Amino acid sequence: MYKRWKAVESTPGLRVPGHVLQFWQIQCLYIASRWSSSFLFPAPSSVYYIPNFISADEEQFLLNKVYSAPKPKWTQLSHRKLQNWGGIPLQKGMVAEPLPTWLKTYADKIHELGVFEDRCPNHVLVNEYLAGQGIMPHEDGPVFYPTVSTISLGSHTLLDFYYHLTNTGNSAPSDSKDNPSCETSASEAVSSFKDRHFLSVLLEPRSLVLVCDEMYKVHLHGIDERTCDVITEKVANLDFISAKVGDQLERGTRVSLTIRNVPKVLKTSLFFNRK
Numbered sequence: 001m002y003k004r005w006k007a008v009e010s011t012p013g014l015r016v017p018g019h020v021l022q023f024w025q026i027q028c029l030y031i032a033s034r035w036s037s038s039f040l041f042p043a044p045s046s047v048y049y050i051p052n053f054i055s056a057d058e059e060q061f062l063l064n065k066v067y068s069a070p071k072p073k074w075t076q077l078s079h080r081k082l083q084n085w086g087g088i089p090l091q092k093g094m095v096a097e098p099l100p101t102w103l104k105t106y107a108d109k110i111h112e113l114g115v116f117e118d119r120c121p122n123h124v125l126v127n128e129y130l131a132g133q134g135i136m137p138h139e140d141g142p143v144f145y146p147t148v149s150t151i152s153l154g155s156h157t158l159l160d161f162y163y164h165l166t167n168t169g170n171s172a173p174s175d176s177k178d179n180p181s182c183e184t185s186a187s188e189a190v191s192s193f194k195d196r197h198f199l200s201v202l203l204e205p206r207s208l209v210l211v212c213d214e215m216y217k218v219h220l221h222g223i224d225e226r227t228c229d230v231i232t233e234k235v236a237n238l239d240f241i242s243a244k245v246g247d248q249l250e251r252g253t254r255v256s257l258t259i260r261n262v263p264k265v266l267k268t269s270l271f272f273n274r275k
């Protein structure tokens with residue numbers, strides 16, 4: 001623990017002691033009181049990782065639900081496919097639809113952790129990644145409340161964090177308002193993401209990861225298009241996973257449930273049509 005603390009502490013711009021401490025705290029709390037109210041914790045400021053947040057039976061149940069959704073529910077992108085539940089989040093807001101019970105149950109469980117404060121998660125994005133697929137570095141942006149919670153199903157992945165071009169070193173964080181589309185700009189792509197990758201979190205199947213506050217607002221995150229992940233010292237949750245530095249983990253098909261809150265909820269179109 002101490003060695004890793006020192007190793008990551010030297011990374012510029014990162015409040016690492018806090019991160020390591022939070023990983024440690026969450027693990028202790030998790031073991032001590034999985035679902036009791038004492039599991040609530042105040043204003044988190046970075047990343048929390050909770051292994052085995054759901055059981056293997058729950059994982060299979062959720063996978064069955066995802067794959068029994070009607071075909072039109074899927075949107076096929078070039079490097080992954082996805083389902084939107086709860087509405088389509090847009091810059092101007094979201095016309096909210098109720099979450100189905102199988103997702104609402106988990107949105108409520110995450111809400112109980114206290115990370116969304118008084119808000120209820122009202123949107124779930126389901127992503128399916130085949131081995132070798134990923135999502136390029138991006139920020140989720142101001143459409144969402146700045147906490148993202150993700151349950152991983154079926155396979156592990158490595159979630160990678162990158163500095164923006166403007167906050168390599170200790171400079172001020174970049175402003176997501178300048179980049180409302182949340183896509184990385186052309187100039188960012190020119191600078192190697194490899195150079196700006198500062199941290200990864202191994203997301204094991206059945207785990208929950210919470211990306212909060214600064215880690216949400218200041219940095220980019222993404223999943224590399226790889227079929228095999230190598231565990232390195234940059235993996236911040238090494239102390240809480242079964243893999244160790246040097247291990248090579250073959251990816252399988254991973255389904256992620258990204259559970260968020262869209263603060264701006266629009267009145268339904270029915271309402272607008274009323275004279």
Ligand SMILES: O=C(O)CCC(=O)C(=O)O
Pocket residue numbers: 125127135140150159221256258
């Ligand atoms: O699949 C994941 O874990 C990450 C997905 C993600 O970053 C997103 O949909 O914005």
Ligand SMILES: [Fe+2]
Pocket residue numbers: 138139140221
């Ligand atoms: Fe994202």
